[in-house]
Amino acid sequence: MSGAETGWVQVAGLGPGDDALITDEVRAALTEATDVVGYIPYVNRVAPRPGLTLHASDNRAELDRASHALHMAAAGKRVVVVSSGDPGVFAMASALFEALEAGPKEWLDLDIRILPGITAMLAAAARLGAPLGHDFCAINLSDNLKPWALIEHRVRLAAQAGFAMAFYNPRSKSRPHQFGKALEILRAECGADCLISFARNVTKPDEQLVTTTLGAATPEMADMRTVVIVGTAQTRRIGRHVYTPRSAPVG
Amino acid sequence: MSGAETGWVQVAGLGPGDDALITDEVRAALTEATDVVGYIPYVNRVAPRPGLTLHASDNRAELDRASHALHMAAAGKRVVVVSSGDPGVFAMASALFEALEAGPKEWLDLDIRILPGITAMLAAAARLGAPLGHDFCAINLSDNLKPWALIEHRVRLAAQAGFAMAFYNPRSKSRPHQFGKALEILRAECGADCLISFARNVTKPDEQLVTTTLGAATPEMADMRTVVIVGTAQTRRIGRHVYTPRSAPVG
Numbered sequence: 001m002s003g004a005e006t007g008w009v010q011v012a013g014l015g016p017g018d019d020a021l022i023t024d025e026v027r028a029a030l031t032e033a034t035d036v037v038g039y040i041p042y043v044n045r046v047a048p049r050p051g052l053t054l055h056a057s058d059n060r061a062e063l064d065r066a067s068h069a070l071h072m073a074a075a076g077k078r079v080v081v082v083s084s085g086d087p088g089v090f091a092m093a094s095a096l097f098e099a100l101e102a103g104p105k106e107w108l109d110l111d112i113r114i115l116p117g118i119t120a121m122l123a124a125a126a127r128l129g130a131p132l133g134h135d136f137c138a139i140n141l142s143d144n145l146k147p148w149a150l151i152e153h154r155v156r157l158a159a160q161a162g163f164a165m166a167f168y169n170p171r172s173k174s175r176p177h178q179f180g181k182a183l184e185i186l187r188a189e190c191g192a193d194c195l196i197s198f199a200r201n202v203t204k205p206d207e208q209l210v211t212t213t214l215g216a217a218t219p220e221m222a223d224m225r226t227v228v229i230v231g232t233a234q235t236r237r238i239g240r241h242v243y244t245p246r247s248a249p250v251g
Numbered sequence: 252m253s254g255a256e257t258g259w260v261q262v263a264g265l266g267p268g269d270d271a272l273i274t275d276e277v278r279a280a281l282t283e284a285t286d287v288v289g290y291i292p293y294v295n296r297v298a299p300r301p302g303l304t305l306h307a308s309d310n311r312a313e314l315d316r317a318s319h320a321l322h323m324a325a326a327g328k329r330v331v332v333v334s335s336g337d338p339g340v341f342a343m344a345s346a347l348f349e350a351l352e353a354g355p356k357e358w359l360d361l362d363i364r365i366l367p368g369i370t371a372m373l374a375a376a377a378r379l380g381a382p383l384g385h386d387f388c389a390i391n392l393s394d395n396l397k398p399w400a401l402i403e404h405r406v407r408l409a410a411q412a413g414f415a416m417a418f419y420n421p422r423s424k425s426r427p428h429q430f431g432k433a434l435e436i437l438r439a440e441c442g443a444d445c446l447i448s449f450a451r452n453v454t455k456p457d458e459q460l461v462t463t464t465l466g467a468a469t470p471e472m473a474d475m476r477t478v479v480i481v482g483t484a485q486t487r488r489i490g491r492h493v494y495t496p497r498s499a500p501v502g
Contacts, residue, residue: 020279023369025271062497088376090497094384097494101487108490114377116369118274125339126365133345135405137388137414145498150413154386157412161405163388236352239359243348246313246341248397 007073011087013117018203021118037069038082066099086119090140090168120227121166124199129241136164159189167228180219195231258324262338264368269454272369288320289333317350337370341391371478372417375450380492387415410440418479431470446482
């Protein structure tokens, strides 16, 4: 039997931080793996054991990491690529397929599976109440891989569509001012009273949840560990909770 | 100690069907519950045990079900409202807060938690590859709770924004023609070559996955058990997989 018939790659979502949000499917993959590949803090969440090699790599090495995983699978290894949240939402799944597309044709026969996880926006929404309970969109505010003008365009159209919104990677040290521009667009389109929530380190011990209005929101409320959720015109507070009703009015 | 201090409600996501996608957090809630409330097929997924009362109700009874859960929690019961997928995505969480808002003020003190789950679009995306690997939106195509014109408006703006899209409740016997209108809008905005995937009964034994183009898609490919995923202009096939690259081109 060749390596390609026995090796596999599974890209597994570890959820946002709390291990109680990991699925049995992901636990089973980690149990069967010979190799785990991923960004350092995610690999650190995997318990070492005999027979398992942990390959931790730096951030922004997504394509290298994906190629490494595919190479090992082609050599017969059982490889889990660990991702935070859900691997299909601004995480490692697309990077793996990019590496697959750029790689040798033999890789197309590899056994590749994506194992979903709890993505940060849905964990944050659950902690807040149900702010994404109506039609919504998810936008990665980082312009590492797309032009900032496109992001502004999407934020504006999403507001005009009446979507609730979740923003991943809202702000980093290398691009401190762009999130402020997004807030300006949102205030112009949605009004100052629209609710916005900042969920930092969601489900981790140092979780912080802040809900305010677009009028009172400042860029400093967000960093790379924050998921930002913007409500619709119908989003409201009830007691300690923030939610968006299922219905939308006519007109 | 009053009932309000000991009772609670947790709205728990059971995931799309495969029990291996249930989180430990949800399993723990079900273990501690005195009462489980939900739509019949979801309650049927909970194992009976002594001390646990199962309250299965018909579909479209969301508000009654939510009120029932809150009443029982106010009386000291530990109530899990079971939802498929993630309760915050077109499911029971918003209905619970609607019932809370319409109910007595004392309910505001109740211990209410939402427990996230794997929502259908992310399970479908994982089975297909990574079609939602770029900015995306989720739209409930049912016009039970919002005007159809608003849905058309959202589909059109989402296409103009370059979002990948996931459609929940795309088509039912009572509204067989609207999904065809959505397809027309998508063909006009995105072109006939754009990829569209139909994931029916995702992760269940009778799962069906079909990927085609907007030009070849027909309304009959979807029903109420189908999640529909529409790609962007960049979405492509690689081997057996469908994925959207992380990057978007300038212009």
